[in-house]
Amino acid sequence: MGLFDRLTGTKRPADGVAPRTAAEVHAALLGLNRPDVPYVVRDGHEEGADLVAEWRILDPAWQTFFVRTQVSRVFQVRMRLVPDKREVRSVDQEYEVTWVGGTPRLAIAAETQRGQVQTVSKRWTLGAGDDGGLEATETFRFDSSDLKDPLQDTVLGAGWTWRGVITGKL
Numbered sequence: 001m002g003l004f005d006r007l008t009g010t011k012r013p014a015d016g017v018a019p020r021t022a023a024e025v026h027a028a029l030l031g032l033n034r035p036d037v038p039y040v041v042r043d044g045h046e047e048g049a050d051l052v053a054e055w056r057i058l059d060p061a062w063q064t065f066f067v068r069t070q071v072s073r074v075f076q077v078r079m080r081l082v083p084d085k086r087e088v089r090s091v092d093q094e095y096e097v098t099w100v101g102g103t104p105r106l107a108i109a110a111e112t113q114r115g116q117v118q119t120v121s122k123r124w125t126l127g128a129g130d131d132g133g134l135e136a137t138e139t140f141r142f143d144s145s146d147l148k149d150p151l152q153d154t155v156l157g158a159g160w161t162w163r164g165v166i167t168g169k170l
Contacts, residue, residue, distance in 0.1 A: 009090075
């Protein structure tokens with residue numbers, strides 16, 4: 001892996017993994033959708049992509065979770081399948097979340113990042129420890145890799161390259 005690959009988050013499949021067809025990769029990525037995960041992979045033609053993966057912040061079944069945690073930023077991964085190169089090109093788009101009562105309102109963040117975004121949100125609660133001293137306990141963790149790792153693992157497992165895009169078109 002070269003320096004540029006490291007900067008863009010590009011990952012290549014292991015040697016010997018037989019590449020699947022574009023239709024199989026597309027179906028495998030859509031197959032990540034399950035009711036027990038806080039993200040969805042959907043058609044991305046409106047965003048100029050083949051697929052989009054994003055947190056289910058607007059999904060009524062998951063809204064309680066996101067209201068309780070009051071995340072301030074979420075992001076989506078836009079993906080384009082390039083069959084002749086056997087790669088999935090990806091761009092991350094980060095959104096700022098403002099909460100009005102129990103309803104989230106999404107707006108494109110003032111600072112945007114292209115390529116691969118790593119976001120980790122944590123919440124800690126201070127309380128008395130077992131020894132009577134002050135102790136911090138992690139009560140919430142929200143990590144962008146919970147969304148991106150399954151996408152990347154699926155693409156790599158299908159024998160394709162995951163290519164993060166920094167400049168140019170998706």
